[in-house]
Amino acid sequence: GVNRSTVMKAYQELKADGLIVSHVGQGTVVVPQVFKPSMPRERQVRELPWYQFFNENITTNSEHLISDIMSLTNCDKVISFAGGFPDPTLFPMEQLEALQGELFKTAQCMLYSHSPVEGNPALRESICQLLARRQMTVPSREIGILSGSQQGLDFVARIFINPGDTVVVEEPSFFGAIQIFRSAGARVIGVPIDKEGIRTDMLEALLIRHKPKFIYTLPTFQNPSGVTMTMARRSQVLTLAYQYQVPVVEDDPYGELPFEGVSLPPLKALDRHGYVIYLSTFSKVLFLGLRVGWVVAAPAIISKFAHLKQLTDLHVNTPSQLLLDQYIRSGLYEKHLLLLRQEYAAKRDCMLAALEKYRVPGVSWEKPAGGYYIWCRLPKQISRHKLVANAARRGVIFLPGEVCYPDGTQGESFARLNYTFAQPEEIQKGINQLMQAVQESMQL
Ligand code: PMP
Secondary structure, three states, rough: OOHHHHHHHHHHHHOOOOOOEEEEOEEEEEOOOOOOOOOOHHHHHHOOOHHHHHOOOOOOOOOOHHHHHHHHOOOOOEEEEOOOOHHHHHHOOHHHHHHHHHHHHHHHHHHHHOOOOOOOOOHHHHHHHHHHHOOOOOHHHHHEEEOOOHHHHHHHHHHHOOOEEEEEEEEEEOHHHHHHHHOOEEEEEEEEOOOEEEEEHHHHHHHHHHHHOOOOEEEOOOOOOOOOHHHHHHHHHHHHHHHHOOEEEEEEEOOOOOOOOOOOOHHHHHHOOEEEEEEEEOOOOOHHOOOOOEEEOOOOHHHHHHHHHHHHOOOHHHHHHHHHHHHHOOOOHHHEEEEEEEEHHHHHHHHHHHHHHHHOOOOOOOOOEEEOOOOOOEEOEEEEHHHHHHHHHOOEEEEEHHHHOOEEOOOOEEEEEOOOOOOHHHHHHHHHHHHHHHHHHEEE
């Protein structure tokens, strides 16, 4: 027989050499041998084949569009119509700096502490006041604060989508949302839009056939098309949602930026039965780096959001929430919105005038009534790939329209042109260069 201490000693030597590992309760296993004992281990370490470890959900490498746009836009020489960024010259820096100084002087411990998972109560109350102006009367318990509306879209996907489920989006739609829904395993089906918004005549058949988990819509100053859904279509969408019992996810980052008059009421303001989950954000009206957005929904949905918020990152950082609350309460936020409407309307007009001036046959567009984008139809004979390359060579970037379609563009090409970020002289120069690139990119 072999005595116990001899066995233990042998085990310990094997373990010291990395030949076996043992875990309490799981026994001992032999480690597959990768290293040759004769060579120093450090020299034998090879690159880890990460892809063997990824789970099945993680999206593959083609999905870097948003981060690519973010980094290209930071490059000085490029004129960017590609992103959806506010004008950096309009950031209310001095006001925010003053408020922040005051906040850090007076808020003491609270500023440095945790906030509730659903968000700071004062900020939720301030957001209630903002929403009331847009005909949305909701109690603050139906509001949850998020790290941008991007997080809201992610939570929507995590709450509703099982792999293989169907969701309905407008065609075109916000490409970031399409990416998120896809990466959760959804089949994303598009319903075309026209000048009045989503084609409700086509929506009904899809609701019957596919029983989607939700309809994702951007009714006001849509990204990317700039289209605003008419009142008639808004009520048709709600009627269909009630009739076929489908939740509606309303994404509204641009609703506070009407250039003439006031925006139409959001679907959420018209919804009498709690079917609408409303998302919005301060990103497009203050600054993107803030990462504060919010959800408005029935209490049962807010509690699901709160649960995911707790799992993900507990809550939005406290200083940003307190700063925003002060900014809204001071009345400065409202004043800032007035300024943005004026300035962005002027920039929209500047881009429209440049498109007219450097007009190329086959290029057409509609005038958006607010928001961030002009959706430009390109000539039929254009080569999309050549256009992206030719425009970039001329120092201009834009968003190629096909990424905004869940299943290709049925042969048509579009360019989404953002007019809020670039300065007027860049808009002039950039449109001139882009239209020349269009001419260079025709296929004969
Ligand atoms: N939804 C839409 C329609 C957007 O355009 C954007 C920003 N590009 C977002 C959501 C995400 O915004 P946030 O910065 O609030 O995450």
